[in-house]
Amino acid sequence: MSDTGTGQGLDAAWAVDWLLRSAAVVADNRVALSELDRAIGDGDHGENLDRGFSAIVAKLDEEEPATPGAAFKMAAMTLMSKVGGAAGPLYGTAFLRAATAVGDADALDPTLLVAALTAARDGVVARGKAEPGEKTMIDAWTPAVDAAAAAAAGGSPADVLLAAAEAAEAGAVATDPLIARKGRASYLGERAIGHRDPGAASSALILRAAADAAVSSGTAGAGA
């Protein structure tokens, strides 16, 4: 960690910490996410994601990924196999595309982080065939990518992820007044108005976990 004290790269330890923090925050919000989903979907988003991230934690107990890309790929495979609902292939594709974008780099600088986030967002778009404003995960991911790109110029990796998390949270809140165009929520028409999209909400939680892990690793590095 000591050589990343200047904040120029997030390594495999950060990726593992991100996944563990994601698992914890998804578990903490399992009921809340499912309640959001119950209002406009089939009410299983929290349980499904919790099952997927719990499986990731179990796999991390068995073996430590060597690079951030390896961690993302393991997460992709696990989420696609264990989640069951639409969130599995969507998050799975996000992590898979992020893994491809970073290759076997040992550490992610701001440029690689933005590339990973962009590839992840593009993967969700391709898999879900949704556009911004349709009350989906993309409404959190797209502002997150834009904010990350803006922060990458002159910012540290933690700055990039903090900007992404903040924008994702605002994007999730901004789904409240939208009418859903994709998934089961689209059958509700105007009745979806006033409810937050569960996928956008979980995306914001997971991106915040990435930022928390980066801040924590930066602090650890600076302190070492």
Add this chain to the structure above:
Amino acid sequence: MTVGLVIVSHSAQLAAGVVELAAQMARDVVLAPAGGTDDGGIGTSLEKVMSAMGLADTGDGVVVLTDLGSAVMTAESALEFMGSPENMVLADAPLVEGAVAAAVAAQSGATLAVVQKAAETALDPGAAASAKAPGAAQAPGGSQAPCGGQPSDGGPAADKGAGAGHSTGAAVTAVLTLINPMGLHARPAAVLAGELGAMDVDIEINGADGQSVFLLMALGAGEGRELHVSASGPDAQRAVDLVRSKVEEGFGEL
């Protein structure tokens, strides 16, 4: 071997049931179910889908059929994980009708593209056929040969058209009469669609796409029924000759 099929469903029972149904018409086709989550719940599993793809891949390609939205995404993800192999395709088709149509086509030895098309045109044969040919009695291509009243006395397949007449433009047409007792049921439809599917031809039989096993079956053409065949494209003559010889030999069922 034949093209194999993977049936992806949120429910293990539904996937198994579709396989059971389609298998009745396709004894030699590998039909691999991938239903439910790893722990038997409702949902789809990448691992199950990928292992089913492995099972169904016997060298001639795999067509994947899915039920609801996230099953499509899981199947797409599985293909992406496997490096998007060229011999595996996802059919945009209704699960049950598409699986049956694809299985019948695969059983006939049709190519990957034809099996995929069989599934994808299973959607609504009635609407597709009527959109193409309002009034099936009116043969496209013009060779509306007078048939002298009793089409049912057929005897040996009577070619009432003007041989291989080129009636309008490049279209090759023929009017044939079915002589086998079962008519154009699943097996003959699969034979025709399979062989026509391998040709470079645009062919309609009573307004239905001759390369679609399901649309041919949906004609419900029985013994004595006239078939108005119209083909265009490089293989038009060969295609019409094939239909004629198959019809005249009663699809080997006499």
